[in-house]
Amino acid sequence: MLVPVASVSCAARAADLGLRYAEVAGLHSTDLRERDEEHSLRVRGKGSMERIVLVPADLARAIRVRGAGFLFPGDYNGHISPHYLGKRVNHLLPAGVTMHMLRRRFATIAYNVEQDTFTVQRLLGHASPATTQIYVDIHDDTLRPTVEAVSAHQGTVGMALARVKAGAAGTIRTPTRPGNRTRCGRLCVNGRPSTGMRSSGRGARSAGGPPRLSIWRRS
Structure with a gap:
């Protein structure tokens, strides 16, 4: 079954929001929600666990124009096979980039915004934060402020220890x-x-x- 390029682009956008192959393949029109002009998707993840993912307005429009039913209809429980959808999306992406890499990129960007592992864990639908940590790539430019803060703290502690040591030597x-x-x-x-x-x-x-x-x- 040939998937239209527009549908593949929609799938790539969904993966760029951290969704898995199977989660994108199983999206249904009823999963799209709107409240106070904000759009979200109900996503069915591993272990039948559900989570809510916020989506931008342009992606919500692309999902809505697909009509009622599964976004990617097929013979795999009513929708397209996750494996086949992944192959189609990977073919559309630049060489060396896969649908799963989009999910990992989302994890890294999301973490570097607030540096909150538990928030990213919830967005990705991971059962454990340890799995989320594997997905996250820490940027080098975020390390220097941490090192400088630790260095300043160590300097303060060092001066306090020096005063204590000086007191023990009888110089107080x-x-x-x-x-x-x-x-x-x-x-x-x-x-x-x-x-x-x-x-x-x-x-x-x-x-x-x-x-x-x-x-x-x-x-």
């Missing part, structure tokens, strides 16, 4: 008592440097009574 300035000199990393008891007493010695005492423990660092 602490308040000093008036009239006292500051010492770097030495334990002061009652305001005087002491040797032989650890800062962690909570029960340490000095001859002048209970010690006042503090670490004085160079300002």
